[in-house]
Amino acid sequence: MKFFVRDIDISSGGVPVALINFEDATKLDIHVGDRIIVKKGKRKAHVVVDIASSEKVIDQGEIGLFDEVLKLLHAQAYDKIDVELADKPSTVQYIKDKLQGYELNDKQMDAIIADVVHHRLTDVELAYFISACEVYGMSMKETVSITKATVNNSDTLKFKNKIIVDKHCTGGVPGNRTTMILVPMMLAAGLTMPKTSSRAITSPAGTADTMEILSKVEISLPELTKITRKIGGFIAWGGSMNLAAADDKLIRIRNPLSLDPEGLLLSSIMAKKAAVGSTHVIIDIPVGKDIKIKTKKQANHLRNKFIELGKKLGIKVTVIVTDGSQPIGYGMGASLEARDCLQVLRNEPDAPQDLRKKSIYLASKIIDMVKKHIKDPRAKKLSSTKYAEELLDSGRAYEKMKEMIMAQGGNPNILPDEIELGEYAYHYKAKKKGRITSIDNKMISKIARTLGSPVDKGSGLFLKVKRGYSVKKGDTMFIAYACNKEKMNFAKKFFDKAVKVK
């Protein structure tokens, strides 16, 4: 059947859609989500049908095509094109199999991921895939398959170095910006650490947001490869690269119900590590009652899965289970966290010691794994912890941070105090004398986000206390920063809930 083209000037970046009239659809026995091939001369494109319910939208005999499809066909509005029914991709049957409880093999998983990346599956079909992974779980074999498939269908970074170290944290603890300290430490030890990080999703700031205070973080793959060759690594926003693209697309479908099947959680993390060629990875699993991983048991279960998956991928994994019961560092919010990190790297006396200690602990665990590959003679002489301390104390990590900031287009000489904060500041004071018994991670995040984080970089809060500190009535417990008065006032109603004094 022939149709006249209408140019539909939208596209959401998903599977390309063709809109046809309800009557035409009935005549052709086509339903929403069916595949058709649109053809002009020798050019053709596969698209998914959506049905317009009124003539106002698409008249009989018309077909609405997105820009990307018109480009493929070299077609334009009012052209006459051919339409043919097409088969569903075979991956739709694999998804149905998984939804009926069958295990998928390497080939099937790879085909699904390839179709995800190339927009050949609709959101509805992907939702069925996610459901199946959620309800039946994924075997370790399937988890390995999907991780490999994600890497196979991804841009990758390739280096000649035999050893590439990496780090991941399962998250939930505000202020936990160890990556910003760990990467320059590892680079100072002569190791390679091409670090892709994320922006905040529910926290005041992600590592990418924080690094962005000091330099660019959206950098092309060739540029990042050059930087890595020159100074050993970088800290960049993973979302700006096409690394593990399938994963981002699946997360989009997982979001509406916040589904987090374990197999996808594991593969999501490990695929990103594999895509940059990591050989040794440290994974930080903070445990706390108000964060993602709530119990040691959960953390240990996940630890074993990470190690097992790593083995199958040829990646050495060390997992540390850490205290996630309160925020780490003083600053919560991109600029405040960047200040914290610079202070630790500069060995300033006011630097947050918990952030320093945790960074040293993480570094020592990586050093444990790769010590024999470190050329620096000090690595062999000192214990891993002492060597990690030395990397910081000597200022060599800070020097590397400055090199990295410069390589990523920032000002390497910026001092912590020079990082601008929101112009509205409010000192929240203790209402009574006592000891701090708890600081609520979720409430701290909520306050920082209400103050404007992560959009207003200078907003957030600066903790003057930690659990166990004693306060007198009138002592400042935290300083809240905002870029406008409304946000400050709006945030105030949560202030009483953040820190408990007894």
Next chain:
Amino acid sequence: MKFFVRDIDISSGGVPVALINFEDATKLDIHVGDRIIVKKGKRKAHVVVDIASSEKVIDQGEIGLFDEVLKLLHAQAYDKIDVELADKPSTVQYIKDKLQGYELNDKQMDAIIADVVHHRLTDVELAYFISACEVYGMSMKETVSITKATVNNSDTLKFKNKIIVDKHCTGGVPGNRTTMILVPMMLAAGLTMPKTSSRAITSPAGTADTMEILSKVEISLPELTKITRKIGGFIAWGGSMNLAAADDKLIRIRNPLSLDPEGLLLSSIMAKKAAVGSTHVIIDIPVGKDIKIKTKKQANHLRNKFIELGKKLGIKVTVIVTDGSQPIGYGMGASLEARDCLQVLRNEPDAPQDLRKKSIYLASKIIDMVKKHIKDPRAKKLSSTKYAEELLDSGRAYEKMKEMIMAQGGNPNILPDEIELGEYAYHYKAKKKGRITSIDNKMISKIARTLGSPVDKGSGLFLKVKRGYSVKKGDTMFIAYACNKEKMNFAKKFFDKAVKVK
């Protein structure tokens, strides 16, 4: 945040979407599928966010809104409107609960179905709901809930009559047009039978397609109510009414993976019966190895479920399990099937006796259920089967059919031979002497559809043989009809596969 409106001139009839730019979405921390409220003055509308991946589509600061949303807001292109984040409907949590294996209660199911009808759930969210129903199944309690919810959120037909009879067939047998004979029989007995039927999905013709040869089938609810009051019933296309609207929307999501969870199958059928006020329903479950219900065991399981669900809804259900191993009647295709039906009603000697017998059997089962409510004194004197035969043999059913055709705007005096067939006819002949051992339902449907059914009304095939018949070499086994030569030639390659001779 304020946005400038862009008028996006499409809409697929699903949940209303607002398109915003990728950068704005990042700033506002909004993801695909999130809900926002768009406001102009006091008017507001809830919409779901989709994210445009390029400036070409939606610029920063712009929001693309569908026509239906603009109407709600009394807004137009270039207007400035407000955008606020909105919560997800609470039904999203119910769907997540179901996906984690919990049973949903009446209230939750009703809320889901209301949100389905009012376009408040996205396709992805609905796919999760269908998955959950598929994987965990639905308890009888849930099946009752969703059936009631579908009726509560549906247009309905209301009559004062105490007894309203109805019929359903689970399908798969070509030519099985008993409804066309049963309805006039029931009307002749003085019963009320407001019959909504479907069009063909995978068969050569549905009852609605076949009735459409004789009269209109897309008729408004008030008109149908009038017709029912006057003559006792009608045969109309259910799709043109808003009966059980939720069901149609769920089927749209079930289609991509052809998912058919039992609870939804049951509720889909029974909701439509309840929406027209049925009190007594006969359900025909044909069993055959190449159709939907393949074994007697499956059929008996389904029978029990139908009866149980009927009880909970206050509907008396009789289920008959019938032979679905070969087509019924001679004609396959809307016009050919309409001819068959008229011949049976007119008691013509050439009328297909299998179609007549099955219609009488179905009628007798309904009469069994409602005999005491039939005022016609013959009903009490005769056995149900004899009375059913009498309704046909006396010509009273045919008279009712003529009344119905007239009431639905058709020509009541049309004779079977006057119904036009495709101008191309091909006599397919036996290649050897022998007995007919089988006729393949699926292949017969495929041939009829390749010949042009259900779009070309006059296309299809006319069987001259049934299983058990003997043929000589050269005997015509069926006549194929098409409206153009290409379709005939295309269909020919399947002809050898339809009828087996041994």
